[in-house]
Amino acid sequence: MAGVNKTHLTETDIITKFILPAIKDAGWNVMTQIRQEVKLRDGKVVVRGKLAARLTVKSADIVLYHKPGLPLAVIEAKANKHEIGKGMQQGLDYARLLDVPFVFASNGDGFIFHDKTNPVQLESEIKLEDFPSPEKLWDKYCAWKGFTTEQMPVISQDYYDDNSGKSPRYYQLQAINKTIEAVSAGQKRVLLVMATGTGKTYTAFQIIWRLWKAKNKKRILFLADRNILVDQTKTNDFQPFGSAMTKITGRTIDPAYEIQLALYQAITGPEEHQKAFKQVAPDFFDLIVIDECHRGSASEDSAWREILEYFSSATQIGLTATPKETEEVSSTDYFGEPVYTYSLKEGIEDGFLAPYKVVRVDIDVDLQGWRPTKGQVDKHGELIEDRIYNQKDFDRTMVIDERTMLVAQTITDYLKRTNPMDKTIVFCNDIDHADRMRRALVNLNPEQVKKNEKYVMKITGDDEIGKGQLDNFINPKKPYPVIATTSELMSTGVDAQTCKLVVLDQNIQSMTKFKQIIGRGTRINEKHGKLWFTILDFKKATELFADERFDGVPEKVIRTTAEEITDPDSDFDEQLEDDTPESELPDVFTGMEETPATYDPTSGDGTGAFEEDDENKIRKFHVNGVAVKVLAKRVQYYDADGKLVTESFQDYTRKTLLKDKDYASLDDFTRKWQSAARKQVIIEELQELGVLWDVLAEEVGKDLDPFDLLCHVVYGQPPLTRQERADNVRKRNYFTKYSEPAQNVLNTLLDKYADEGVQEIEDIQVLKLKPFDSLGRPLEIIKSSFGNKQAYEEAVNELENEIYQLPSRSA
Template sequence: MNPEDVARIDIDKLLISAGFIIQDMVEFNRTASLGIAVREFVMQDGTKADYLIFIDGKACGVIEAKKSGTSLSGVENQSIKYANNLPKNVRCYQNPLPFLYESNSKEIYFTNLKDDNPRSRKIFAFHKPEFLRELLNQQSTLRNKFKNFPTLNRANLRDCQFEAISSVENSLRDLKPRALIQMATGAGKTYTACNFIYRLIKFANAKRVLFLVDRNNLARQTKKEFENFHLSDENRKFSEVYIVQHLSTNAIDKDAKVVITTIQRLYSMLQNESEYDEVNEEISAFETKPVQQKNVVYNPKVPIETFDFIVVDECHRSIYGEWRQVLEYFDAFLIGLTATPSKQTLGYFNKNLVSSYPLERSIVDKINVDCNIFRIKTKISEGGSTIEAGEIPTIDKRTREQRYESLDEDLEYSSKDLDYSVLAPNQIITVLECYKNSIFTQLFPEREPNFVPKTLIFAKDDNHAENITRLAREVFNKGNEFCKKITYNIGNEDPESLIKAFKIDPKFRIAVTVDMIATGTDIKALEVIIFLRDVKSSIYYEQMKGRGVRTINSNDLQSITPNAISKDKFYIIDAVGVTESKKSLSSTLERKKSLSLKKLLENVAKGDISDDTLSTLAGRIVRIEANINNDDKNKIKSLTDGKSLSNITNEILDTLDGDKTISKTQDEIDALKDATVKPFNSPALRTLLVDLSSKSKIYIDLVSTDEVVSADFSKEKAQELIVSFKDFIDKNKDEIEALSIIYNTNYKNKSLTYKLIKELDEKLKTSLLEPEKIWEAYYVIQDNKVRTKKVSIAECLTNLIQLIKFAIGFNDELVEFSSVANSRFELWCGRQINKGISFSDEQMEFLRLIKDYIITNSCLDKNDIQELLGDKGGIFKANKLFSNFDDLLDDLNLAIVA
C-alpha cells in the first residue's frame, strides 16, 4: 500500500466514527444513510475527488486526502476545484459545494464556503452528518452573524466590562479563534461573561456554550451568577429563558445553552467514562504540577461540534499543558478569562489580549482596594528550635492520636519543619497573639475593640489547619462559632454552607483553610489574610491575595462587622515570608490527592506507570522519608537494594522530565519507568510504606517559648524609604556632581566616573540611605517593574545609576546595569555594522574587555587603558587595532552609560 492509501484507511475510520457510511462508486447509493462519503467520485472534467460527501441524498462537500505529513494549505486549491466541478446530473445543495475538508489522516482542515470570508480551520475530527445538515439549513452562518451584532448598550456595565465585551465581539468579527480577557479579581469577570454569552446565544444563534472552571465550588458559584443574571433587553432572568446545566453526571442536557463543568470531568466524558468522582473536582489545578498532555480520541457521544464557544475561567497553565488537547478537541472559539495572565497563557491565546484591566487600575477606579503588608517575624518561625531528649509527645497525622515517644538525643528543627514534622504550639500562639494585639493598635486603631475583622488564615495542610483553629479560639478566648476550619476534611459539615456562613455571619470571624477558598470565592467583607504557609506559585499567590481585594458597601460591611466604618484597604499578615519568597509557575507533585497510599502502591504494582500516578507516588514517598527515623530508613534500604526513598523519588522525576527523555521513544521511557518503580513490586516494601505512612507523626514541642522578633508594615517602610530617597535626589541634584550629570543627561560634557559614583554612594549612606535597601523597597512597592529583588551595589556600583534613573522617571523598569550595558553594547556593535564597520575577532575581544570595565566602573578613560589592558598591548595596541581609537572610546562610553 502506498502512503496515501494508508492515510485513507485512517480517514475512513474517522468518517465512520462520525456516522458516515463509506462507499465506492460501484456500490454508490446516495440515500443509503443520512451521511454518505463516496470514494473516487468522477467529477465533470473526469478527475476524481477523493471523497464526495452526500447529506440526505444531496452532494454538499469534498474531502481531499493526502499522505501523512503532507502540508495541507497547498491542497486547498484542489478542494475548491472539485467543489466547482460537480457533474451537472448530480443533485446538490448548491454549486459550488459548500463544505471543503483536507486531511492527511493526522490533521483535518475544514472550510465553510457559506461564510462571507471563508477561512480554513483545524478540527480534531470530522463533523457528524446531523451537524452538516444543520449548517445546510441555516440561512446565515455563525461567523456571518458576528458582523450584525447590535450596538452594545452600556446600561449597568462598568467601563472595563463594556470594553471587554466589545473587544471580544470585535475579535470574533475578525474570526480570531482565541481571545483573552484580563480583568482584575472583583471587577466582574463572570458578569461580563454572562453578558457576552447572552449576546452570542441571541444574536449569533450559538447552539451551546461551555463554561470551564477550576474547581466545583466555583462551578456552583458561576451557575448562581447565571441564574441571577437579568437580561438587558427584557425583564427576565437568564435561567428563565435558557437552560444552564452544572454537570454533576457525565451527560449533557441536549437543550442546555450553557454547560458549566471542570476540565477534569470533561476529559472523563471524552474518555467515555459513565461516572466521575466529584472529589476530583474539588482540587485546584493551581496546586497540581503540569504534566504531558492528556491523550484524547474521538468520542461520537461528544462530537466536536458540541459547543460553539468555550469560556475558560481563571485560565492557567493547565490549559496549555496537560489539558490542552481536551480544549482543542472541540470546533469552538476559545475565550479566556483571567486576573493574572502568564506569558504561557498569552502565548496559548495567540497573544490576542483583547482587553486588559489590571488590579492597579481597578484600585484607582475604586472597584477593588489595595493591600498593606504587615510582616510578623518570630524567633522560631525564622530560625527553628530544639526539642530536648526525653519523653516527647507526638501526634499521628492520620488519626490525630497523641502518644509519647522517647528521644535519645536532642532534635533540632528548622522553620521549614514547622507544622510538617514538628508542631510548636507556642509559635502559632505567638503569631496569633501578635495579630490580636495589633488589630486595634496598628491595623484598625479607629475601631472599637469588639469585633475582630473577617480574617482568613492559609494553613500548610489539614493538620496544620486543625491546630490553628483550636489555638485561635484559645488566643481570642472565644467559642467554636468564632473560628472554624474550612477544608475538605470537616466530617459531615458542608464546606459550601461554611463558606456562606463566613460571608455573612457576624459571629464567625476567622476561617482557616488550605486551598479551598484560595481562588474564585467571593468574600467581600474579608479584611485580613494571614499567611501561615509559603506559596511558590506566583499565579496561585496572586489568586490567594485576590480574596481580600473585593469592595463592599459600608452598610453591608457594618451589618457583618459592626465596628467597621468602611473598607478602603485590606491587610496581608505575613508570618512566613510569603511576600518575600521567590515565586515561579511550579507547584506540588501531588495530582491524585483523593487516592490512598495503599491503593496508589497497588496500582503501581499492577503496572500503572502514568505520569499522574508516578508524580503522586514521588510526592508521597518523599514525605514519608521526612517523617521516619534512621531505623525505618535502613529497613527501607534493605528492601530496595540500598536505595533511599529520596533516591527513588529523583529517579522517578527523571523519567517525567521531558528534557531528560527528549531523545527516547515512548517504549524506552516506559522501560525506564518500569525499572524505577520495580522496588514497589515487593509486597513487603508496600506494607512497610503503608505502615510508616499511617504512623507518620508530628513531634510536639511543648518546651520552646517563641517570641516576636519584629512586626511592622513592610510596604509602608518601603514607601517611606523611597520618599526619603527621592527627597535626597531633589535636594542634591545640583550639589552632588554624579547626580547632576545623571539628572541633566550631561554625559557628553562630563564623564560619570567611578570616583563620582563612589562619592554619591558614600553621601547616601551618610544620610542613612543604603542603596541596596532602596532597591529592595522599590521591589516591594513596584515588583512588576523591578526584575530582581536584591542586587549588590558594593560589587557593581554602577547599579546606583540605574536606581537613580528609575527614581527620577528616566527608566520605566529597574534593571541591573550589567543587563542594560550588555544590550546597549550589542546595539552599538550593530550600528557600527550598519555604518559599514566590521570588527575582527581580535578587535571584538578588546572591545568586550572595555565593555566589562565600563559595566563595573561606569567609564573608561584612555589613560586607564594601559593599566587595564597592559598585557594586551595597552594604548599602543588599541591605536594599532583601531584607526580612530579616541573617538571610538568616547562613543562606546556614551552608548553604554547614557
C-alpha cells in the first residue's frame, strides 16, 4: 500500500488495508485465530420509571486467539489522523476482561505493543512487518502463565463447539480457563463464584468437557441438591455427553458410565444402607463438581460432606453464586479462595443481568407495632400474649388479616399500573402465609382468575398441584401461572427468565438467602421484553443491599467473645432462615424423590415450621378487625456505582454528565457540540455515557432537541423547541449570502430540522426525500445549488452553528 494517503482513510479502511494484512503476513489463521468486532459486553440496562434502555457499547476491533476459547491479544485501531497509540487505553480495558497480556494499538503506520510479559519495557513501537507470529505470542503467554509441559495437553484442549455460533462470554472464558489452569497444575479444591443467571452450569460443562476430552479426568460426578437442577443440567447444558452420561437413581451407581449426575439425597442418608456412594471405591471418581456448594456441602458436619470426604482423592470443583461464610459454615475453608469471581454488580454493569427498581412499602403496624387489648382472644379463642407485635412477628407468630389484604392490594395495584400478566413471585414466611396470600390475591383479581384459574398459584413443597405448575411458571412461552406465592421452594434453582416482579413479605436476615431470592429476577430475556425487574419490599429486606457483603465474596466471620454471640431470642429469623442444611429438609423442600431425609420443623418451607412442639412451643395468633395502612412508599434505582438511589432520570443524567470533564460546564458542552462536524457523533457518545434520549424526553415531557434537552436538564437553561430555534435562524436572515437555489435547499433543511431533528439534516440521504426529490438526484441538487459536496457540507455545518447559537450572556 505504498504511496497511499492514509490521512483520509476511515478506521475500517485502516484495519482492512494495513492491520489485517500485517497480522496475516505474520502467520495468523483467519478462520480460527482472528476475530473482528468482538462484543465483550451487552450494554448496561438503565431503568427509570416504566422505561428502560440499553447503553451502547463498543466492540474490540480485533482479538487474536491461540485457538477458539484461548485469547492471546487485543488490537485497537484508529484512523490515521490520530496518534499511533490512541487506542491503547481502550485495548487495555478489553485485555483486562479477557485476561490477556498483549495489546496492540495502531493507526496504520505501525503498532504500539503493550507486553505485560516484558518487565523491562511494557510498551514499544514496532513496524507493521514486525508483527509477532502466533507461535511467538503463545510461547510468551505460556511462560507468563508458568505452564509446565505436563499441563499443555489440558490447557490446549478444545472447547465444545456445536457450530451453533454460541461461544462463552468473556467472564465464562476466564472462569473456565482459570479452573482448567488450576486443575492441570494439581490443585485439588477449586471454588468458582458466579452470580445467579450468569451460566454456571454451562461453564461447568465446558470445564468437564475439556478435562474429559483431554483424558485428564475420566470418571466424573456432578452433584446437586435439587431434582430440577440435575434434570435441567442433564437435558440442557450436559446433553453433548450423550450415552457417556447417566443420572443416578434407585441408589445404584453404574460404573459403566463416565459422567454421572446425582442428587446428594440419592446416594446418601442417615442409615448406612442408604450410603450408595460407598458402592464404588474411594478413588472411583477423579473429578467431582458440586453445584450450589454454599448449601449443605459447606457444613463440616453435613451428611453431604461425607460424600466429598469419601472421594477426597478426587479433584473437587465448587460452584456457587453465594459462598457461605458464617461462624459455623465456610465454603472457602473447604475449597479455598475462589479462582474467579463474577459478581451481580459486574453482570449488571456489563448488561448480562437485569438491574432492579426497589419499591419500599412501609406499613403502620410494622413500624409502630400492634398490641392486643387486655384479655383479647384471637379468631380461635386463644388468649393473645400481651406484648407489642411488630414487623418480625407478623405472619410468624401473629397474623393480621387486614395486613395480608393490604400487601395483596398493593401487589395488585402495581400489576394493574404496569402489566397484570407480568410474572410475579411473592415470598412469604411459611406455607400458611403463602396460602393466605394466594387467597387474598385471588379475591382481589376476580377478572383475571375468571380468565384462567391458574392466574395465582401457591407453589410450595407441600402442594403437588402447585409444584406441578413450576415448569409452566418459568417457561417464557406459558402465560400461566402469573403470580406464584411461595416461601422456600422457589428461592433457588428456579430459572425464571421472565419474572418481572419479586415481592418480599418475608423476614430475611441471611445474606446468602437474600442473594438467592434477588437472583430470581436478574435474568434477561429480551425476546419477551424482560430487561429489568422490580422488587416490592414490605419487610425492609432490601436494606441488605447496603451491606458491604452484598456484592462479592463475604469475609469469614470469627466470633471472639461470648458477648458477641447473638441472643438466641433476639432474631428468630436469622437462626431459622437459610442456616439449616438442606440435607435436613424434608423431601418436599429439596425436590428429592428418592429417599426422605430427617425433618427439622424449623427448616422453613413446611407445614411444621410453626406448629407446636412439646419442648418448644411457637404459637401463631390470628386476628382481624385491625386498621392498617401504608405510611410511605419510596422508589429507588440501581445506579452506576451499584448503590440504590432515589432519583429521576434527569438527576441521573445531570450527575453523569457533570462528572465528565468534556461536559462539566455549559461552556464545555457547547464548545464540544459546536466543534463537532456531525452532531450525531456527540449524540451517540452521550448515549454511551448513559444519556437515554427517549427516556429523558418522556420524563421532561417536552419535544426537545438533544441539545436543548441537556441545556435544560443538566445546565438549567430555559429550553427552546426545534421550531423556536428554526424561527430564530430565519430572523437573523443569514441565508442571503447564498444563491437562491442554495437558500431554498437550506430553508427546506431548516424545516426538516424543526420536524425531525438535527440527525435528519446531517444525513445526505435527506435529499432523496420530499420535497427535494422533485429537484433531482442528491448529487444534482448539490452541484446546481452549492457547486460541490464539500461546499454543501460546509453550508450544512454553518446552518447547524446558526441553529445552536446561544443568546449572549449580557442579553
